[in-house]
């Protein structure tokens with residue numbers, strides 16, 4: 045099959061790295077659709093861009109015309125904490141994704157790769173008390189299961205927390221709408237402002253997460269594209285994880301050492317919709333299938349890649 049690839053949300057953080065790495069590997073620009081509501085739109089140079097909402101029916105015509113047969117679907121609102129505060133916004137975000145999936149399912153797309161999240165899963169089962177962000181990810185996973193077929197194969201990738209920048213300082217995360225953990229800690233450390241650390245006072249623990257470098261997740265996406273013939277089933281789910289989990293306390297500690305700044309910390313009880321630790325036994329099957337070795341295994345090394353990029357933008 046000759047690959048005709050489209051990435052939705054391709055001007056976002058993960059999408060722009062995937063497009064950049066694709067260009068580096070193939071010397072070709074892939075197609076991206078993005079509504080520019082968020083993300084790294086300064087990264088337009090890495091892709092051929094269609095500026096449109098994914099739910100717009102014009103996109104269906106474009107997909108047919110360009111004979112797109114493979115989609116990496118990244119377009120979404122992406123923040124757990126924002127989704128708890130703005131439920132309606134995340135419901136609309138879910139509806140537009142379902143509309144998009146319905147629009148494209150009979151257009152000749154053979155492979156649909158969906159970026160889900162490890163946050164749907166806890167202690168090896170579906171989490172009970174899900175945030176709207178995770179709940180809608182799970183609903184989309186389940187809907188894709190129903191409509192998947194031998195002509196519309198679905199690969200679900202449950203990402204861990206994605207962090208890091210290109211060490212050259214040319215590309216990294218820039219999001220004016222939401223603050224993710226590492227940029228937030230960084231900004232507050234430079235300004236010597238108080239940093240809120242979430243904590244469970246009952247269990248006396250800091251929440252732990254799994255972190256992966258954006259370059260690794262982008263390369264995993266591209267390796268999957270190169271190995272599509274190895275995905276024989278109509279519907280497969282893969283949990284993607286780095287070697288070790290780290291607490292928010294450890295993230296702050298490493299970052300403050302790298303920046304040589306002492307943090308001013310405020311502890312706050314964590315919301316009960318957020319996990320303390322996502323204990324996930326995964327054999328990282330996907331990495332074996334595509335024969336990929338994670339490049340950045342160590343959190344400190346991942347955080348160090350931010351230095352040039354953060355200096356430039358903050």
Ligand SMILES: NC(=O)c1ccc[n+]([C@@H]2O[C@H](COP(=O)([O-])OP(=O)(O)OC[C@H]3O[C@@H](n4cnc5c(N)ncnc54)[C@H](O)[C@@H]3O)[C@@H](O)[C@H]2O)c1
Nearest residue numbers: 053055056057058078079081082083097098119120203206
């Ligand atoms: N970054 C992480 O830590 C992480 C972790 C787990 C899963 N994911 C998932 O990976 C995907 C990409 O995340 P990211 O960090 O690159 O986010 P991002 O916000 O940087 O990128 C998302 C992009 O999608 C675009 N977009 C949003 N809604 C759209 C719509 N309706 N139509 C067209 N474009 C739209 C935005 O403009 C943005 O450029 C998301 O689905 C997210 O849920 C991310």
